[in-house]
Every structure is written in structure tokens, then in C-alpha cells.
Amino acid sequence: MTDVKFSKEETDRLVNKLKAYFDKEFDQEIGAFDAEFLLDFIAKELEPVFYNRGLADAHSLFSDKVDELGYLIQELEKPAL
Incomplete structure (x- = not known):
């Protein structure tokens, strides 16, 4: 860094x-x-503490959005025979 x-x-x-x-x-x-x-x-x-907290917050937000996207993709699935 x-x-x-x-x-x-x-x-x-x-x-x-x-x-x-x-x-x-x-x-x-x-x-x-x-x-x-x-x-x-x-x-x-102190910067490394704030920097790491920012990364953790970004990671959490990204993970939440990926999960949300996964649910939206599942909703697009068509019924199988």
C-alpha cells in the first residue's frame, strides 16, 4: 500500500x-x-484501518448485489418438463 x-x-x-x-x-x-x-x-x-473498513464495506455491498442478482436470474427460469 x-x-x-x-x-x-x-x-x-x-x-x-x-x-x-x-x-x-x-x-x-x-x-x-x-x-x-x-x-x-x-x-x-490510521489510514490502513479506514482503508480496510472501506474495502470490507465494498465487499459486503458487492456480495449483497451478487446475491440479489442470483435471485433475479432464478426468477427468469422457465418451468422444466
Whole structure:
């Protein structure tokens, strides 16, 4: 798996969200450097958990749709003699 890379715009948006979160929840201002450092940590250390959860959710959805398709195909069967 490769490291998560954010565009400049994504990084700016996420850094601003982290700064706002710290200000609101902890009544503490953090600078852009600290917020970007935290973002890098989260991306590196926590991303695999979220990535794997996304894969599991996609697999579950796909399996449900395949099962549904199987039932629809069975409904098309014609009676045999």
C-alpha cells in the first residue's frame, strides 16, 4: 500500500479542519505546521484501518448485489418438463 498523498487544496482544507477542531473542542489554537504534522500522522498510522473498513464495506455491498442478482436470474427460469 502506498502512502496517502493529498493535493495542496486537500491538505489546506484538512489542516483548517484540524485547527478548527482543536480550537472548538480543546479551546487551544494550533498552528498550520502542527496541524499538518498531525494530519501526516493520522494518514500514516490510521489510514490502513479506514482503508480496510472501506474495502470490507465494498465487499459486503458487492456480495449483497451478487446475491440479489442470483435471485433475479432464478426468477427468469422457465418451468422444466
